[in-house]
Amino acid sequence: xxxxxxxxxxxxxxxxxxxxxxxxxxxxxxxxxxxxxxxxxxxxxxxxxxxxxxxxxxxxxxxxxxxxxxxxxxxxxxxxxxxxxxxxxxxxxxxxxxxxxxxxxxxxxxxxxxxxxxxxxxxxxxxxxxxxxxxxxxxxxxxxxxxxxxxxxxxxxxxxxxxxxxxxxxxxxxxxxxxxxxxxxxxxxxxxxxxxxxxxxxxxxxxxxxxxxxxxxxxxxxxxxxx
Amino acid sequence: xxxxxxxxxxxxxxxxxxxxxxxxxxxxxxxxxxxxxxxxxxxxxxxxxxxxxxxxxxxxxxxxxxxxxxxxxxxxxxxxxxxxxxxxxxxxxxxxxxxxxxxxxxxxxxxxxxxxxxxxxxxxxxxxxxxxxxxxxxxxxxxxxxxxxxxxxxxxxxxxxxxxxxxxxxxxxxxxxxxxxxxxxxxxxxxxxxxxxxxxxxxxxxxxxxxxxxxxxxxxxxxxxxxxxxxxxxxxxxxxxxxxxxxxxxxxxxxxxxxxxxxxxxxxxxxxxxxxxxxxxxxxxxxxxxxxxxxxxxxxxxxxxxxxxxxxxxxxxxxxxxxxxxxxxxxxxxxxxxxxxxxxxxxxxxxxxxxxxxxxxxxxxxxxxxxxxxxxxxxxxxxxxxxxxxxxxxxxxxxxxxxxxxxxxxxxxxxxxxxxxxxxxxxxxxxxxxxxxxxxxxxxxxxxxxxxxxxxxxxxxxxxxxx
Numbered sequence: 126x127x128x129x130x131x132x133x134x135x136x137x138x139x140x141x142x143x144x145x146x147x148x149x150x151x152x153x154x155x156x157x158x159x160x161x162x163x164x165x166x167x168x169x170x171x172x173x174x175x176x177x178x179x180x181x182x183x184x185x186x187x188x189x190x191x192x193x194x195x196x197x198x199x200x201x202x203x204x205x206x207x208x209x210x211x212x213x214x215x216x217x218x219x220x221x222x223x224x225x226x227x228x229x230x231x232x233x234x235x236x237x238x239x240x241x242x243x244x245x246x247x248x249x250x251x252x253x254x255x256x257x258x259x260x261x262x263x264x265x266x267x268x269x270x271x272x273x274x275x276x277x278x279x280x281x282x283x284x285x286x287x288x289x290x291x292x293x294x295x296x297x298x299x300x301x302x303x304x305x306x307x308x309x310x311x312x313x314x315x316x317x318x319x320x321x322x323x324x325x326x327x328x329x330x331x332x333x334x335x336x337x338x339x340x341x342x343x344x345x346x347x348x349x350x351x352x
Numbered sequence: 353x354x355x356x357x358x359x360x361x362x363x364x365x366x367x368x369x370x371x372x373x374x375x376x377x378x379x380x381x382x383x384x385x386x387x388x389x390x391x392x393x394x395x396x397x398x399x400x401x402x403x404x405x406x407x408x409x410x411x412x413x414x415x416x417x418x419x420x421x422x423x424x425x426x427x428x429x430x431x432x433x434x435x436x437x438x439x440x441x442x443x444x445x446x447x448x449x450x451x452x453x454x455x456x457x458x459x460x461x462x463x464x465x466x467x468x469x470x471x472x473x474x475x476x477x478x479x480x481x482x483x484x485x486x487x488x489x490x491x492x493x494x495x496x497x498x499x500x501x502x503x504x505x506x507x508x509x510x511x512x513x514x515x516x517x518x519x520x521x522x523x524x525x526x527x528x529x530x531x532x533x534x535x536x537x538x539x540x541x542x543x544x545x546x547x548x549x550x551x552x553x554x555x556x557x558x559x560x561x562x563x564x565x566x567x568x569x570x571x572x573x574x575x576x577x578x579x580x581x582x583x584x585x586x587x588x589x590x591x592x593x594x595x596x597x598x599x600x601x602x603x604x605x606x607x608x609x610x611x612x613x614x615x616x617x618x619x620x621x622x623x624x625x626x627x628x629x630x631x632x633x634x635x636x637x638x639x640x641x642x643x644x645x646x647x648x649x650x651x652x653x654x655x656x657x658x659x660x661x662x663x664x665x666x667x668x669x670x671x672x673x674x675x676x677x678x679x680x681x682x683x684x685x686x687x688x689x690x691x692x693x694x695x696x697x698x699x700x701x702x703x704x705x706x707x708x709x710x711x712x713x714x715x716x717x718x719x720x721x722x723x724x725x726x727x728x729x730x731x732x733x734x735x736x737x738x739x740x741x742x743x744x745x746x747x748x749x750x751x752x753x754x755x756x757x758x759x760x761x762x763x764x765x766x767x768x769x770x771x772x773x774x775x776x777x778x779x780x781x782x783x784x785x786x787x788x789x790x791x792x793x794x795x796x797x798x799x800x801x802x803x804x805x806x807x808x809x810x811x812x813x814x815x816x817x818x819x
Binding site (some may be wrong): 130158189214226239244255258289337 | 397398403405406407408411476477480484508514515521524525528533534542543544547551552553556560564596600601607608616624687690691694743762763768772775778
């Protein structure tokens with residue numbers, strides 16, 4: 126009798142053996158290559174508070190004070206944590222990738238090509254590489270747009286980018302305090318902006334915006350949004 | 353033919369739990385309807401005309417996760433469990449380990465689905481592609497998968513037949529692979545491996561879910577249902593062997609191809625590409641085997657709607673695999689990755705292949721489960737043609753959209769240019785979704801009318817079936 130048709134062979138060789146072999150080759154070996162990379166924890170990441178976070182505190186003082194106090198490393202760590210949680214809950218990663226490939230002119234569009242070391246941190250557990258780009262890649266977003274651009278964009282993307290198909294996120298905002306007031310970003314709104322402004326803050330940014338935002342800026346205004 | 357079927361329906365010599373099979377099919381079809389509506393709603397976000405703007409728990413991103421998860425774990429898994437509960441007792445001549453366990457699994461599975469849906473909509477999704485089930489539900493899923501494995505492996509072992517029939521090779525392997533894959537994919541990248549090494553595991557999980565859970569169960573069911581419907585054996589046993597062992601060897605090695613050109617070490621990427629092309633060779637053998645089984649009797653595809661569904665799915669499967677072997681090449685990846693091309697591919701696999709096989713199996717079994725002939729064969733034909741046309745149109749549309757997007761990105765057109773260029777394709781995608789949905793509505797009407805209005809043959813009473 127052909128042993129390939131026996132229950133035990135199928136269970137042990139095909140079921141267990143081939144599965145384990147594939148995991149060894151396609152997951153364990155890559156891990157062996159990458160394991161030497163230092164693991165960054167949230168406290169280390171948040172040690173240096175970037176100017177974007179100070180700017181959030183200055184721009185939305187009441188909301189920021191209420192939810193995060195002052196822009197300290199502890200507050201920054203909390204904001205990054207809530208930011209990545211919001212990013213996962215809203216499945217931002219289903220339409221925005223987080224890696225720049227060395228092909229298809231992506232380094233010219235987004236910035237430096239991604240490398241393994243920059244993903245070895247607590248906020249990439251689980252990793253947020255993504256597999257689809259409806260919107261642009263985000264791993265080099267730090268500083269590309271101002272905080273208030275992000276806030277307006279989250280409130281109603283089409284006010285900033287008319288052809289955008291991104292959902293609006295009104296639940297990232299507190300309603301206006303009184304008549305004539307404007308909605309202020311709440312904890313999640315501030316956190317997601319802090320998180321997106323953190324993405325790629327460690328990498329070198331291009332000097333000038335490479336590409337204008339088509340339709341984003343009124344006619345005659347300077348193109349782009351880099352600081 | 354109907355006489356023979358209804359006669360079997362009355363007796364229980366084959367150990368099939370008919371009410372359970374029926375329950376799994378109905379649960380799967382309800383999940384299908386929810387999943388299709390979720391997908392259609394999400395498609396309207398791309399037209400800037402979302403159905404529920406500003407409602408947090410119906411946010412498009414969350415609804416998209418409901419779409420994929422409810423179709424994979426609600427529609428496909430439920431329908432396959434129903435099919436397994438029919439096929440395994442019949443092939444082995446033994447009942448499942450425990451009927452109580454079967455019913456427990458049924459209700460636990462629906463509970464998991466409801467909890468997954470509510471969890472995702474409330475913002476507790478896990479950021480694992482195809483595994484967005486909230487992390488606190490995963491242990492329940494694991495228990496369920498182990499229970500399923502034990503429940504079905506028992507009759508396979510107890511049958512005492514030394515050379516197992518082909519279908520049982522696929523079932524046995526899938527019942528081992530699925531729990532292993534689930535625990536690996538949901539826990540390792542979540543707690544242990546960040547970044548690139550985690551992505552390698554995530555890639556394996558995404559691919560093994562298709563390749564080691566859905567694919568082997570699907571092929572296993574076909575190796576049972578096609579010979580039964582055709583009343584002739586599969587063409588070549590040797591080719592069946594090549595197909596199974598080739599799949600078992602090559603498929604698990606494919607995973608990293610979901611993250612090509614990423615920071616995952618290149619040797620793993622090259623290995624995945626080579627293995628993916630290897631799968632294509634294997635698939636060709638299975639395809640030849642099933643086509644050759646039809647030899648001289650291809651006219652059966654005209655008369656038998658179940659066979660028509662199954663063979664259309666097989667042809668879609670071959671197209672999927674040719675597409676896969678092509679798109680995985682690193683050169684092609686530079687253009688098509690991240691684009692709608694991949695979305696088209698996913699719809700062709702998950703719906704065009706496995707969905708179609710499920711429709712074939714349900715169309716075959718429904719009259720026997722409810723003990724009445726189809727109310728309207730014409731509606732069945734409409735179901736087939738609307739679904740096939742809608743699916744084919746959607747896939748061609750999305751693949752074309754992907755090429756447009758990929759080249760605009762490479763040529764450094766402003767991002768918004770790719771959105772504007774995609775708009776007509778996204779409109780066409782939503783329209784094809786409507787066509788698919790309409791086909792399913794007709795199917796549901798027909799299922800309902802068959803159960804309620806078709807004249808009952810006198811051999812079997814509705815009461816005996818419902819019991």
